[in-house]
Amino acid sequence: MHSIALNHLLVFALHTASSVILFTLMPNDDSANVKDPMKATLGYDVLTLGSSCPVNASKWDAGCEITRTLTHETTFEGIDIITLLAVNELITALSHLIGFVGWYMSEASWKADMRHLEVIRRQVEYGVTALLLELGILFTLGGDNLYVALFIVFGNICVQVLGYMVERSTDLMRQYYLLSTGTLVLLPIIVLITHHADKLEGVHHAVTLAAGYTVLYLLFAVHLGLHITYQAYRDLIDKDHGFQLLGAATKLGLTWLAVSMLHRTYHDLGLNKLPSMGDDLDFEGLQLGILLGTVGLLLLGGALLTQLAKDMTYLPITALTTRDFGNNNAKETEMHLRNVR
Numbered sequence: 001m002h003s004i005a006l007n008h009l010l011v012f013a014l015h016t017a018s019s020v021i022l023f024t025l026m027p028n029d030d031s032a033n034v035k036d037p038m039k040a041t042l043g044y045d046v047l048t049l050g051s052s053c054p055v056n057a058s059k060w061d062a063g064c065e066i067t068r069t070l071t072h073e074t075t076f077e078g079i080d081i082i083t084l085l086a087v088n089e090l091i092t093a094l095s096h097l098i099g100f101v102g103w104y105m106s107e108a109s110w111k112a113d114m115r116h117l118e119v120i121r122r123q124v125e126y127g128v129t130a131l132l133l134e135l136g137i138l139f140t141l142g143g144d145n146l147y148v149a150l151f152i153v154f155g156n157i158c159v160q161v162l163g164y165m166v167e168r169s170t171d172l173m174r175q176y177y178l179l180s181t182g183t184l185v186l187l188p189i190i191v192l193i194t195h196h197a198d199k200l201e202g203v204h205h206a207v208t209l210a211a212g213y214t215v216l217y218l219l220f221a222v223h224l225g226l227h228i229t230y231q232a233y234r235d236l237i238d239k240d241h242g243f244q245l246l247g248a249a250t251k252l253g254l255t256w257l258a259v260s261m262l263h264r265t266y267h268d269l270g271l272n273k274l275p276s277m278g279d280d281l282d283f284e285g286l287q288l289g290i291l292l293g294t295v296g297l298l299l300l301g302g303a304l305l306t307q308l309a310k311d312m313t314y315l316p317i318t319a320l321t322t323r324d325f326g327n328n329n330a331k332e333t334e335m336h337l338r339n340v341r
Contacts, residue, residue: 002103002107003238003241003309004099004103004110004118004238004241004244005099005100005103005104005107007241008097008099008100008103008244009096011096011244011247011248012093014252015090015092015093015248015251015252016089016090016093018252018255018256019086019087019089022082022085022086022089023083023086025259025263025275025277026080026082026086027039027273027275038080038082038263038266038273039077039078039079039081040079040081040139040143040144041074041077041078041144042079042145042146043072043075043076044072044145044146045073045145046070046072047069047070048069048070048071049066049067049068050066050068050069051064051067052064053065072144076146079139081136081139081140081258084132084135084136085132085133085258085259087132088128088132088133088136088251088255089251089255091125091129091132092125092129095121095125095129098121102117102118114167114168115240118240119164119167120164122240122247123161123163123164125247126160126163127156127157129251130159130217131152131153131157133250133254134156134189134213135152135153136255137193137210137254137258138152138192140209140262141196141197141200141203141206141209141210142200142203143192148192151189151192152192155185155186155188155189156189158182158185159182159186162179162182163182163220163224165178166178166182166224166228172228172229175228176228179221179224179225179228182221183218183221186217186218186221190213190214190217193213194207194210194211194214197209197210198210202265202268203261204261204265204268204283204287205257205261206261208257208291209254209257209258209261212253212257212291213254216246216249216250216253216294219246219250219298220243220250223239223243223246224239227239227242234310235310236306237302237306238305238308238310241308242302242305245301245302245305246298248297248301249294249298249301252297253290253291253293253294253297256290257287257290260283260286260287263277264283264287267283
């Protein structure tokens with residue numbers, strides 16, 4: 001059995017267990033709980049301009065001024081954050097199950113065309129799960145703006161499309177352009193999440209969650225950049241092995257850090273919530289364990305991945321040989337000249 005299939009099976013088991021546990025932690029909507037525990041809302045701000053004048057004064061008299069009243073209109077409410085994260089883990093598990101079945105039943109098909117089926121599976125998965133995880137992090141950090149959420153939605157779609165184009169291109173400079181553009185699109189999302197973490201008070205490890213998101217998501221770009229640049233790195237770690245490890249560490253680490261933050265906040269405030277992660281649970285120790293476990297998974301997993309067989313022949317990168325036709329490579333240039341003649 002191919003090593004990618006085995007990895008899919010292992011990651012499927014991890015995310016399935018994570019999803020099952022998360023579904024057991026969904027807050028109950030009953031009288032024993034506080035109102036809408038661990039739930040988010042989405043809406044938009046409305047700025048109303050008016051005027052304020054002294055008593056018995058006309059609008060033209062001195063002392064009149066413009067007033068600004070900011071209100072928040074709720075569009076969606078009752079968004080269960082833990083349910084969102086549990087569904088995300090379930091979708092991730094199903095995606096890896098599809099990958100395992102595909103590689104197990106038709107390894108040749110999934111190897112064909114530079115593992116095109118695996119690339120499609122991964123990018124479609126990321127298009128859904130990376131988005132849901134980002135929204136879960138945003139809600140955990142108190143985000144409630146509909147337009148910020150929509151920006152994250154469309155930004156993530158752009159990142160995944162650009163990622164797919166990077167992997168399907170064989171021109172080195174074009175890959176660099178696409179990878180750089182995708183990273184630049186990701187940066188505003190990082191800024192938004194960091195902004196929400198920085199302004200949030202009363203929640204432990206809010207900035208840690210934003211910092212972890214930043215580092216882990218940028219590692220995907222670093223991994224892909226090293227892979228398309230250095231043959232030595234390609235010989236060390238298989239591209240898909242690396243993405244499997246990064247995906248598992250990122251989703252598991254950030255998901256459970258966010259869930260522990262929600263439960264710890266309600267615990268610290270003395271608010272009832274059922275079910276509970278444990279009244280006597282050491283949340284600080286748990287969160288430290290999640291952080292160290294994520295780092296350990298990346299380091300230990302990376303070391304183990306270097307020992308796995310790599311049977312993928314990476315297509316040679318075609319360097320630019322002419323400036324007359326933009327990014328065309330030598331073969332495309334020759335075909336163009338023949339057509340002109």
